[in-house]
Amino acid sequence: MKSVFPLTRTLRLGAVAFFVAGLALWIFSGARIGWTQTSTVRTERDEITGIEYPVRSSGFVAGIEVPLAGTAGALALGGLSLLTQRRTARGSV
Amino acid sequence: MKSTLLSPVRIAAALSAFALVVQAAPQSFDFKDPKGVNNAQFKLDAPLESITGTATGISGTVHFDPADPAATSGRITLEAASLTVGNPMMSDHLRSDQWLDVATHPTITFEAVSLDNLRRQGAQLVADVTGKLTVKGVTKEITVPVSFTYLADKLGARVNNPKVKGDLLVLRTDFEINRSDFGIKAGQMTDKVAETIRLSLSIAGAAPRT
Numbered sequence: 482m483k484s485v486f487p488l489t490r491t492l493r494l495g496a497v498a499f500f501v502a503g504l505a506l507w508i509f510s511g512a513r514i515g516w517t518q519t520s521t522v523r524t525e526r527d528e529i530t531g532i533e534y535p536v537r538s539s540g541f542v543a544g545i546e547v548p549l550a551g552t553a554g555a556l557a558l559g560g561l562s563l564l565t566q567r568r569t570a571r572g573s574v
Numbered sequence: 575m576k577s578t579l580l581s582p583v584r585i586a587a588a589l590s591a592f593a594l595v596v597q598a599a600p601q602s603f604d605f606k607d608p609k610g611v612n613n614a615q616f617k618l619d620a621p622l623e624s625i626t627g628t629a630t631g632i633s634g635t636v637h638f639d640p641a642d643p644a645a646t647s648g649r650i651t652l653e654a655a656s657l658t659v660g661n662p663m664m665s666d667h668l669r670s671d672q673w674l675d676v677a678t679h680p681t682i683t684f685e686a687v688s689l690d691n692l693r694r695q696g697a698q699l700v701a702d703v704t705g706k707l708t709v710k711g712v713t714k715e716i717t718v719p720v721s722f723t724y725l726a727d728k729l730g731a732r733v734n735n736p737k738v739k740g741d742l743l744v745l746r747t748d749f750e751i752n753r754s755d756f757g758i759k760a761g762q763m764t765d766k767v768a769e770t771i772r773l774s775l776s777i778a779g780a781a782p783r784t
Contacts, residue, residue: 527609529731529742531723532777
């Protein structure tokens with residue numbers, strides 16, 4: 482079995498964590514196909530006038546940029562792990 | 575004797591006539607809304623999603639006579655800084671000098687000039703209102719469809735105080751404007767944000783009676 486050096490392994494685990502965290506945050510906050518929202522709107526109706534009006538309240542809904550950022554971070558860490566693996570392998574020869 | 579008998583009748587008749595005149599006179603409806611119900615909503619198409627936002631900073635006065643709605647006039651003002659979208663970065667961009675420049679142009683106003691094509695639809699009066707819309711310091715004359723709902727003696731119910739007497743006037747309108755007409759990134763970023771802005775207003779004004 483091929484041995485993987487500690488730094489390389491840490492970077493790869495970090496890459497997986499980045500990807501999973503970004504995806505999980507996005508899915509569990511509603512899998513919104515749009516930009517991140519930090520407030521949400523619900524509609525209420527005024528009984529006397531019949532006007533429907535928006536009530537805005539704080540609430541985080543992760544947008545599509547969250548899993549994309551997670552994937553980008555994962556790719557960066559993955560690439561870095563490949564570099565460290567090569568350099569460490571050369572140094573050990 | 576005759577004159578003393580007639581005097582109360584004359585006085586009563588004069589008072590009735592005065593009451594009719596007062597009732598038929600245009601009422602001034604104040605659209606400042608402490609309940610935060612009055613709102614404007616806007617929508618722009620964009621590649622990833624439609625950008626939708628809300629605004630609640632509405633004030634103004636409309637003079638409306640239920641007996642002569644064609645004579646309606648008034649002015650509605652919207653605080654540009656109250657325009658909000660769910661994404662804070664987008665809200666900042668929207669208010670910045672690149673877009674609405676709310677620091678220099680803090681209000682968006684519509685001043686009604688004339689009403690045409692007045693018709694009744696159920697309990698509502700509907701008219702094409704021509705007026706001057708000012709956005710980002712640019713004034714254009716536009717015509718928008720507006721529905722008027724006159725709610726007599728409903729002010730007390732709205733403020734949860736039966737002792738308060740007065741009427742309500744509800745205005746609703748949906749229309750579109752082109753952002754380039756008002757100098758909002760004219761001819762720019764059309765691949766990222768649509769040229770057309772859909773606007774929707776639902777507002778209620780109050781005319782208290784003493």
